[in-house]
Amino acid sequence: MPSHASWPVSRPGKRASDLLSSSLPPDFLEDPLVPRENAKKPWYPCASAPFTPMFFLLALVVLGGLLARFWRARRNNAVLSLRGPEAPSFVFGNMLQLQGSATYGEHEYKWLEEFGTVYPVKGCLGQTRLMISDPEALKYLLHNQSVSWASTQQKSVKMLFGYDSLFISRGTRHAHLRRIMNPWFSASSVRTMLPIMRDAAQRLVENWESQGFFGKTVDISPTLHTASMDVISETLLETPMHGLEGKTSLSQIQNVLIDNLSGAGNVGQLMEAVIPYIPDWLFKILLRLPIPGLGTLKDYHRVTDDLTMKLLAAKRAAGETSDRSFVGKLASANDFSRPWTGIKEKDIPVHVRSMLMAGDRTTGDTLSWAMYQIARLPEFQASLRKEARAAQMSGEEIDYDKLPLLNAFLYEILRYYPALPLADRIAVEDFVLPLSKPVITKSGASITQLPIQKGQDIYLALASYHRMKSIWGEDAHEFRPSRWMEAEPPGNGLGMGQHGALLAFLAGHGICIGYRLAMLNIQVLVSTLVAKFAFALPEDDSVRPSFVITLVPKTGDGKSALPVVVSMAD
Numbered sequence: 001m002p003s004h005a006s007w008p009v010s011r012p013g014k015r016a017s018d019l020l021s022s023s024l025p026p027d028f029l030e031d032p033l034v035p036r037e038n039a040k041k042p043w044y045p046c047a048s049a050p051f052t053p054m055f056f057l058l059a060l061v062v063l064g065g066l067l068a069r070f071w072r073a074r075r076n077n078a079v080l081s082l083r084g085p086e087a088p089s090f091v092f093g094n095m096l097q098l099q100g101s102a103t104y105g106e107h108e109y110k111w112l113e114e115f116g117t118v119y120p121v122k123g124c125l126g127q128t129r130l131m132i133s134d135p136e137a138l139k140y141l142l143h144n145q146s147v148s149w150a151s152t153q154q155k156s157v158k159m160l161f162g163y164d165s166l167f168i169s170r171g172t173r174h175a176h177l178r179r180i181m182n183p184w185f186s187a188s189s190v191r192t193m194l195p196i197m198r199d200a201a202q203r204l205v206e207n208w209e210s211q212g213f214f215g216k217t218v219d220i221s222p223t224l225h226t227a228s229m230d231v232i233s234e235t236l237l238e239t240p241m242h243g244l245e246g247k248t249s250l251s252q253i254q255n256v257l258i259d260n261l262s263g264a265g266n267v268g269q270l271m272e273a274v275i276p277y278i279p280d281w282l283f284k285i286l287l288r289l290p291i292p293g294l295g296t297l298k299d300y301h302r303v304t305d306d307l308t309m310k311l312l313a314a315k316r317a318a319g320e321t322s323d324r325s326f327v328g329k330l331a332s333a334n335d336f337s338r339p340w341t342g343i344k345e346k347d348i349p350v351h352v353r354s355m356l357m358a359g360d361r362t363t364g365d366t367l368s369w370a371m372y373q374i375a376r377l378p379e380f381q382a383s384l385r386k387e388a389r390a391a392q393m394s395g396e397e398i399d400y401d402k403l404p405l406l407n408a409f410l411y412e413i414l415r416y417y418p419a420l421p422l423a424d425r426i427a428v429e430d431f432v433l434p435l436s437k438p439v440i441t442k443s444g445a446s447i448t449q450l451p452i453q454k455g456q457d458i459y460l461a462l463a464s465y466h467r468m469k470s471i472w473g474e475d476a477h478e479f480r481p482s483r484w485m486e487a488e489p490p491g492n493g494l495g496m497g498q499h500g501a502l503l504a505f506l507a508g509h510g511i512c513i514g515y516r517l518a519m520l521n522i523q524v525l526v527s528t529l530v531a532k533f534a535f536a537l538p539e540d541d542s543v544r545p546s547f548v549i550t551l552v553p554k555t556g557d558g559k560s561a562l563p564v565v566v567s568m569a570d
């Protein structure tokens with residue numbers, strides 16, 4: 001088993017305290033990654049006298065909510081008639097098997113074979129969650145408004161980004177925000193970002209060359225994340241962040257935030273079950289308490305508010321507030337004639353943060369998995385290199401969508417390692433879910449549709465859906481890019497995703513707004529790196545996908561890392 005101390009890590013820059021550079025507000029923390037509160041202080045609010053009533057109030061609210069939910073769920077609930085896995089414990093239900101297994105899918109893919117595409121699993125504290133990978137059912141949920149983001153996710157979004165985020169807006173407000181933002185994410189607009197992407201790819205090459213780790217086993221994941229994030233932040237904020245040079249790295253600050261949120265392990269699982277019962281007003285008060293970790297969140301808000309507002313002020317001074325930039329588009333949305341129209345100036349940073357965060361780990365992890373599979377498949381790597389070099393040497397502008405091997409490979413990466421394997425939802429009304437094929441209940445009855453009650457917790461099981469043999473073939477559990485090079489992409493005609501039946505970017509009204517930007521960013525980085533360098537897996541490779549909200553590469557010792565052997569390609 002490799003020890004971490006033995007691999008050089010492809011660090012984008014210097015020390016943690018150097019993460020934020022001169023482009024940030026001068027009063028910004030010396031080191032935002034170090035919580036400012038004394039770490040020895042108890043973190044729980046009831047530890048000091050003034051918080052005691054607050055803690056008991058919170059406990060009462062949560063207990064009441066859990067009991068009411070439990071009682072409602074028992075009433076004539078068709079979901080309970082379905083077969084599903086036994087829960088190893090009441091406290092954690094099946095959640096540790098689902099989200100905490102060393103290799104993501106260890107249990108889930110077996111359940112898919114045993115219980116089919118619609119089955120209940122147990123959440124924490126007796127909750128029932130419905131796992132759905134049936135294509136008809138998914139299509140229904142993606143194109144209707146019967147479900148919304150689950151309450152815990154909504155609260156996390158409000159806390160991380162702010163209250164007007166695209167993620168949690170619904171109906172006419174959601175459609176309005178998409179109308180304002182869609183043009184910036186269109187194919188023609190994303191093409192104008194190519195120079196920034198090429199520049200980031202070139203700087204990544206130089207960074208690796210200057211670190212001189214060729215021939216060694218190196219954890220390349222940090223620099224891959226930083227390079228992709230440099231692109232996203234520069235395109236959104238029109239300011240070079242130079243994360244690769246060790247200056248401002250929003251990616252690293254965001255990583256600390258996400259790690260704080262997702263690294264709570266078993267406690268985090270329980271919190272997820274409890275948070276929905278905390279009313280918004282109480283949640284807002286809790287966010288004001290001196291809880292360690294919230295300092296980093298406040299600093300992140302301060303930095304992103306400041307960067308956005310400075311950019312806006314510069315645009316105003318230059319009379320450019322309605323230009324084609326992202327912030328320009330938001331600033332010119334000033335028609336407040338209807339309740340759902342317009343974007344208030346104070347909310348512009350909310351949308352910037354939503355994009356920065358949404359594009360961060362998703363892009364970085366997808367890129368990391370691409371480099372992992374390139375290292376794993378030497379022959380395929382050689383063909384990919386040939387294609388990339390031929391395109392570079394053609395002397396013409398590269399159309400990355402026209403590189404057949406690269407695109408087949410990336411679609412397979414997105415299928416095999418969907419950045420979001422589980423999308424959390426909650427039913428906001430009673431409805432009847434259509435199913436593409438009958439499901440057999442515990443009593444042996446065959447049903448072709450399933451009544452769902454308002455309040456039902458649901459997982460859109462995207463990773464399971466991507467492993468369904470009926471769509472992807474008998475070899476659905478194999479990584480095989482050539483499936484995307486057949487006459488028609490797999491699942492074409494099912495009317496599911498934006499390419500074949502792929503749901504890595506979801507579909508319907510909530511389809512990932514940034515998928516073109518993400519694809520081009522990854523295409524440019526992968527083809528630049530594979531043209532220049534050769535990659536191989538170390539002999540003791542133990543990398544596996546692990547669930548940390550997204551699918552993160554982790555080594556056998558549980559560390560987030562992607563160790564590969566890098567050398568100059570012939």
Ligand code: HEM
Pocket residue numbers: 166167168178232354355356358359360362363366418419420423424503504505506509510511512513514515517518519
């Ligand atoms: C490979 C990279 C990416 C993947 C796999 C990905 C995947 C997804 C998925 C699955 C969703 C739906 C989440 C849900 O509803 O539960 C989503 C939504 C979203 N993504 Fe991405 N994403 C990627 C990159 C990006 C980038 C680069 C941006 C922006 C810069 C972005 C912005 C968003 C936004 C704003 C939403 C919410 C859309 C809405 O609700 O209307 N994503 N993404």
